[in-house]
Amino acid sequence: MAQVLEFKLPDLGEGLTEAEIVRWLVNVGDVVAIDQPVVEVETAKAMVEVPCPYGGVVTARFGEEGTELPVGAPLLTVAVGGTAGSGASGEAGASAAPDVAAADAESSEYSGNVLVGYGTAGPAARRRRVRHESAAVAKAVAPAPVPAAASAPAPASTAPASTPAPAAASAPVAGPVPVISPLVRKLAREKGLDLREVRGSGPAGLILRADVESALAAAEAAAARPATPVPAAAVAAAGERVPLRGVRGAVADKLSRSRTEIPDATCWVDADATELMAARAAMNAAGGPKISLLALLARICTHALARYPELNSTVDTAAREIVRLPSVHLGFAAQTQRGLVVPVVRDAGTRTAESLTEEFARLTESARQGTLTPGDLTGGTFTLNNYGVFGVDGSTPIINHPEAAMLGVGRIIPKPWVHEGELAVRKVVQLSLTFDHRVCDGGTAGGFLRYVADCVEHPAVLLRTL
Structure with a gap:
């Protein structure tokens, strides 16, 4: 039976x-x-x-x-x-x-x-x-x-x-x-x-x-009876309808909520990244695992958040309280065939450049294969968005709700730049910070972004906190 x-x-x-x-x-x-x-x-x-x-x-x-x-x-x-x-x-x-x-x-x-x-x-x-x-x-x-x-x-x-x-x-x-x-x-x-x-x-x-x-x-x-054929012009006028569901639907809901709830503002600055690129080349030439540029930017980002913890926070709208978070769980935007996803590197503030490089590589490959777990995609406290990979200089991205800020990095390209009082060709990048104006004012946001730019221009600045 x-x-x-x-x-x-x-x-x-x-x-x-x-x-x-x-x-x-x-x-x-x-x-x-x-x-x-x-x-x-x-x-x-x-x-x-x-x-x-x-x-x-x-x-x-x-x-x-x-x-x-x-x-x-x-x-x-x-x-x-x-x-x-x-x-x-x-x-x-x-x-x-x-x-x-x-x-x-x-x-x-x-x-x-x-x-x-x-x-x-x-x-x-x-x-x-x-x-x-x-x-x-x-x-x-x-x-x-x-x-x-x-x-x-x-x-x-x-x-x-x-x-x-x-x-x-x-x-x-x-x-x-x-x-x-x-x-x-x-x-x-x-x-x-x-x-x-x-x-x-x-x-x-x-x-x-x-x-x-x-x-x-x-x-x-x-x-069934033979249906009256619809003219091709009518089909074209109607347009294609794409359901907002799955990852695409979740992204749409989160972005809509962010725009509805968060009074965001954006500031940006150009920075000379020549020294940062030279430092990375020297690290990789010394042997051992290769260090990614994203890992170095993540190290700079976490050090800046230690100086400006207001930006590593969230807002409890029901209690009308700002909640400052003790650890930095760093999200990074990744474009996949299924749409935009934001994997999260846990405890990014305690990781070395090698550890960050390894974790970024693992999560990026999982994103491409579609094997990220729900735990890989939740719990972020701050997002690093490297939109320079799309060949653009700047952006004003939407904050990844319920976080309070996002650092954007454009492409790094040779540009005319005044270096040590003389015009030279340097590797220049545009950095932008989109932040929740409820957690801080422009002075704090500007201070954070300026510190990030200083570290990009003079990586030795980080030696003071290592």
Whole structure:
């Protein structure tokens, strides 16, 4: 006998309440093991593979790729038990039965290795059981009225296990309708579909959600009429609509909140970076791991924050208080194929240039691969934005809410510059500071930016604090 268990979208942590289905890793009819990843979802923070705490045969999936689901919504159902797979999906079900038995021999002891807030160590709630005999299925569901002249059930499908059998309309099935899931019944009822005309592809003819959806799609296709073609000009005028969801939606929400809540201001200064570039070249020529320019800028930034701690803070709007933070967790803007992300280097103020270089490289690679965790993207207290990589000199960026400031660095290029009283060609960079005017006034912001510029122009200034 098999027991059908429902697996819901677990709490993904960091206050996230929904996720978008990016890619299903299993199909209806597949045999899954305990803790096997079954779906890849995208949250506002990162891409996550969600493991299923149950082992058995997948009997239904809820939501197509691209669908957003709230935490607690059903993801899939799994038939667990020693013989759950014998009728999973046509001929393949029989061969899958031994695998299911092996995978589910200990299915009553769930692993617990699921995501935040979703424990599986305790016993699962009792569910209705599914038998392979048609009579057993009939006993498990409530009886439905059947016309007197009812024909025999249609023969079972022989579709491959990875593809549910098409739900074709046929003569009404005699006896109770083999449906367990109340969600399947609700879907059919809302769409006006008679379940007695649906051919089930589950164990012993059990009607699955996929069967109902296939029947609805077939009915819509049969009733469809040729649509009047839309003129190309009208399509062009309408424009393309791009949903604001996932990372793009999270960025939009955060930037909108920043602009709404934070009275920001920006100041900037040009600096001669010739000596900083020479210092970096000397460090790398001395041997050992190479030091990145971003790491040197981060060292300068954290030293400046130690002198001007007002900028390493946040504002508690409810309490009307400025909260000065004890540690510098430095975010840095990184452009990826999924959009702009801001990974965070923890305790940046205590790291060496080598440690910062290594951590920047690790987080940048994770950002490119889409493997950043929610923890990698939260908890920042100040952001360093190197927009010079885009070939621009300056910017007035939006503060990364709920932080209080952001240091921007433009491209470093040769420019005419007065050096030691004479005109020379020097490597010049524009630095900008966007800050929350609630945490400090222009004098503090200007002092911070001037100290950063002095360190860029004369790196030896840092020796006073080392």
